[in-house]
Every structure is written in structure tokens, then in C-alpha cells.
Amino acid sequence: MSARRIDGKAAAAEVRASAGRAAAFFRATTGRAVGLATVLVGEDPASEVYIRSKRAACSEAAMESLHHALPAETSEADLLALVARLNADPAVDGILVQLPLPPHMDAARVIDAIDPDKDVDGFHVVNAGRLAVGDPAALVPCTPLGCLHLLKAELGDLSGKHAVVIGRSNIVGKPMAMLLLAESCTVTIAHSRTRDLPALAREADILVAAVGRPEMVRGDWVKPGATVIDVGINRVAGAEPGKTRLVGDVAYAEAERQAGAITPVPGGVGPMTIAMLLRNTVVAAHRRQGLAPPEGL
Numbered sequence: 051m052s053a054r055r056i057d058g059k060a061a062a063a064e065v066r067a068s069a070g071r072a073a074a075f076f077r078a079t080t081g082r083a084v085g086l087a088t089v090l091v092g093e094d095p096a097s098e099v100y101i102r103s104k105r106a107a108c109s110e111a112a113m114e115s116l117h118h119a120l121p122a123e124t125s126e127a128d129l130l131a132l133v134a135r136l137n138a139d140p141a142v143d144g145i146l147v148q149l150p151l152p153p154h155m156d157a158a159r160v161i162d163a164i165d166p167d168k169d170v171d172g173f174h175v176v177n178a179g180r181l182a183v184g185d186p187a188a189l190v191p192c193t194p195l196g197c198l199h200l201l202k203a204e205l206g207d208l209s210g211k212h213a214v215v216i217g218r219s220n221i222v223g224k225p226m227a228m229l230l231l232a233e234s235c236t237v238t239i240a241h242s243r244t245r246d247l248p249a250l251a252r253e254a255d256i257l258v259a260a261v262g263r264p265e266m267v268r269g270d271w272v273k274p275g276a277t278v279i280d281v282g283i284n285r286v287a288g289a290e291p292g293k294t295r296l297v298g299d300v301a302y303a304e305a306e307r308q309a310g311a312i313t314p315v316p317g318g319v320g321p322m323t324i325a326m327l328l329r330n331t332v333v334a335a336h337r338r339q340g341l342a343p344p345e346g347l
């Protein structure tokens with residue numbers, strides 16, 4: 051038996067298209083474009099690639115993206131001053147400060163300076179709190195939101211399913227668990243101290259791997275027929291010297307023989323993250339303008 055391969059690229063294209071339609075509606079209604087401000091500090095090549103894809107997705111969706119590239123030695127005070135300007139700028143609906151920040155900066159302090167209603171990453175404590183209490187005003191982190199979208203498209207109703215989330219980060223594991231709980235899953239959060247992780251994982255109807263360890267989840271960790279969501283993006287040495295390739299947190303070839311459905315890396319969760327950033331930005335724009343976000347977005 052071989053699992054269904056969940057096509058995150060195709061699903062992401064649909065989400066981007068619907069965000070684009072909503073952005074066009076917004077422009078027609080308000081006379082201005084939806085605006086996303088992106089902030090990149092320093093010259094991390096991976097971050098530059100990500101920011102470029104985010105900005106390309108924006109322009110494809112007829113949204114305005116306003117980019118701020120700051121030198122690596124920028125002081126935290128200067129970055130906080132930029133965030134304050136973006137908070138006050140009425141043309142800015144969403145603010146994304148690309149992580150990681152240089153080591154001399156406190157990411158938590160920077161994120162907490164962002165207006166929660168412009169926090170399209172959903173990283174602000176206010177949005178974490180809103181998600182935890184089920185407040186619909188929450189802006190939800192893009193990666194778990196993308197995972198949830200794929201799961202619902204694959205499985206429909208998630209109610210009563212046992213979801214095991216491996217990883218407890220603030221940007222993926224914890225919000226993923228909150229979203230699954232809100233869908234009435236029975237949720238287990240596993241992490242590096244969990245005992246007998248393979249046996250626990252085998253209990254999962256839904257297995258989400260978000261640990262950042264290449265191919266940690268083996269085939270025999272997967273219950274036959276389970277849905278496997280691989281959040282990992284790990285760059286490892288490729289077959290040829292000097293070349294790298296991307297692998298997930300799941301050993302795909304093994305897991306695919308057990309799972310009912312599974313996301314590949316690349317082409318699974320990654321593209322959904324960017325699509326959900328557009329979605330969150332359009333939603334933030336509508337709310338800020340006192341408009342109801344379009345149905346089904």
C-alpha cells in the first residue's frame with residue numbers, strides 16, 4: 051500500500067488565488083491595496099530566499115509589499131522604532147519581521163512591539179492568548195494554519211481523532227495543538243523528553259512532525275492509514291559533493307508505505323505557510339477597515 055501524497059503546492063495555489071480575490075475586493079471597496087510590510091535584518095541567504103517568495107506571492111495576489119532591509123548591525127532600538135512607524139502607518143495591514151533576528155536582538159521584545167492586529171505571523175502573545183481561548187480575532191501562525199487546512203481537505207471532520215504533535219515550539223507545535231483541540235481532536239504534544247515516542251506516535255490518527263530533525267520519524271512510527279504532516283525543512287548533504295537537498299522530519303519513503311496520506315518535503319507544508327501569510331494579511335486588512343473577511347477565506 052502506498053499513501054496518498056498531499057499536494058501542498060496545489061492547495062497553496064488555491065489559497066493564494068482566494069486571498070487574491072479578497073484583496074481585489076478590498077481594493078475595490080476601500081480604494082487602497084492590502085499592504086504587507088516585510089522586515090529583514092542582516093543578510094542570511096535562506097531568509098532572503100523566503101522573503102523573496104513571500105513578496106512574489108504578494109504581488110501575484112495584487113497586494114502591496116513594502117520591504118525594509120536593515121543591516122545586521124542595526125540596533126534593537128532602531129528596529130523597534132521601525133516597528134512603531136509601521137504600526138502607525140495606515141497603509142500597512144500586516145507586519146512580518148523575518149526570523150531569526152541577529153543574536154544581539156531579543157526576538158520576543160520585537161514581536162511584542164508589533165500591533166497584535168497587524169501581527170500576520172500570529173506570534174504576538176496577544177494572538178497566542180486569543181487562539182488559546184478561542185477568540186476569533188486571533189491571527190493564527192501561518193504554518194500550523196496551513197497544516198490544518200491540509201488536514202481538513204484530506205479528512206473533513208477531525209472530531210475525535212487522536213492527533214500527536216511532535217514538537218512544542220511557540221510558532222508551530224503549540225499553536226498546532228490549539229488548532230487541533232479546537233477541532234475536537236484528542237491532542238498529545240510530544241517532545242524531546244517524551245518516553246517511548248515511537249509507540250506514542252503509532253497511536254496517532256494524525257501525526258504532525260515539527261522538530262527540525264531530518265527524517266527522525268521512521269516508517270514503523272506510523273499507524274497504518276494515518277495522516278502524516280511533515281513540517282520539517284532540513285537542508286542536508288546531497289548525493290553529489292557540495293550539493294544539498296531538502297528533507298523533512300519524516301523518513302518519507304518508509305512512512306509512505308504505512309500512512310493513508312502524507313505531505314512531501316518540499317511541496318507540502320512550506321508552500322502553505324506562504325499562502326496563509328497572504329490570507330492572514332487580507333483578513334487583517336478587512337478587520338482593520340471594519341469589513342467582514344470574505345467567506346471561506
Ligand SMILES: Nc1nc(=O)c2c([nH]1)NC[C@@H]1CN(c3ccc(C(=O)N[C@@H](CCC(=O)O)C(=O)O)cc3)C=[N+]21
Pocket residue numbers: 100103146147148149150171192283296315316317318319320321322323324
Ligand atoms: N517571521 C517569520 N515568519 C515565517 O513564516 C518564517 C520566518 N520568519 N522565518 C523562516 C521560516 C521558514 N518559513 C518557510 C516558508 C516557506 C517555505 C517553503 O515554501 N518551502 C518550500 C521549499 C523552499 C526551498 O526550496 O527552500 C517547500 O517546502 O516546498 C519554507 C519555510 C517561513 N518562516
